[in-house]
Amino acid sequence: MAPMKVEDIRAMSDDQRDDAVLNLKKERFNLRFQRATGQLENTSRLREARRDIARIKTIAAQTRAKKK
Numbered sequence: 001m002a003p004m005k006v007e008d009i010r011a012m013s014d015d016q017r018d019d020a021v022l023n024l025k026k027e028r029f030n031l032r033f034q035r036a037t038g039q040l041e042n043t044s045r046l047r048e049a050r051r052d053i054a055r056i057k058t059i060a061a062q063t064r065a066k067k068k
Contacts, residue, residue, distance in 0.1 A: 004052045009059045017060050024053045 004020070012020065028049040034040035 003048050004055060006055070006059065009056055010063075014060065014063075017056050021053055021056050024049050024056075028053070 009017065009020075028046065031040060031046050031049065035043065035046065040046075
């Protein structure tokens with residue numbers, strides 16, 4: 001899965017962003033278990049998931065700051 005694009009994240013509503021973060025956190029949790037058990041094939045996906053979460057949270061903070 002490719003990293004999420006900024007344009008796509010900006011087009012999301014607040015609820016959609018929250019759902020995306022929740023899904024990415026679940027995926028990251030599962031990936032950590034796969035890594036621990038030696039089943040993870042694409043180790044770079046851990047980094048991508050972590051960065052996607054940060055990207056979504058950053059854009060959400062920017063949009064909240066614009067609303068004020």
